[in-house]
Amino acid sequence: MRVFVDTNVLLDVLAERKDFYPEAMKIWTLAESGRLQAFVSAISFNNCYYIIRRFSGRRSAEKAVLLLRDIFTPVDLTSKILNQAVDAGFSDFEDAVQFHSAVSAQAQCVITCNPDHFPRVPLSILTPAEFLSAYPFD
Numbered sequence: 001m002r003v004f005v006d007t008n009v010l011l012d013v014l015a016e017r018k019d020f021y022p023e024a025m026k027i028w029t030l031a032e033s034g035r036l037q038a039f040v041s042a043i044s045f046n047n048c049y050y051i052i053r054r055f056s057g058r059r060s061a062e063k064a065v066l067l068l069r070d071i072f073t074p075v076d077l078t079s080k081i082l083n084q085a086v087d088a089g090f091s092d093f094e095d096a097v098q099f100h101s102a103v104s105a106q107a108q109c110v111i112t113c114n115p116d117h118f119p120r121v122p123l124s125i126l127t128p129a130e131f132l133s134a135y136p137f138d
Helices: 007-014 019-030 042-056 059-072 079-088 093-106 128-134
Strands: 001-004 037-039 074-075 109-111 124-126
Touching: 001 019, 001 093, 007 019, 007 037, 007 042, 007 059, 019 037, 019 059, 019 128, 037 042, 037 093, 042 059, 042 074, 042 093, 074 093, 079 093, 093 109, 109 128, 124 128
Parallel strands: 001 037, 001 109, 037 074, 109 124
Antiparallel strands: none
């Protein structure tokens, strides 16, 4: 299954955000084991690096980027995606880039902690808990 993982889900694992960690870690593990073909936007790398470095230091940020690279398939930020995001009219530009990256990757859904930030077509927009409930991998 092709899924797109929003930056906030990645940060839930990397920063071990207690309230969201268990479901996010299950998604991460499914991607790591190859049971999901998981895509992330190329901008997720800089976003994660910046946030992890700010709170945990450079070494932790570098380790985070290596983990992301080894587990997830990045979707290149192309001029097409950038133009679509600029023209999309989202209230948050970063969400527009994420959404159009997911469309470009031909993902079946976007997994995010902020489902209300995304339009519901042409992709399913699911929280980690909703995804795990809809697609049990046991």
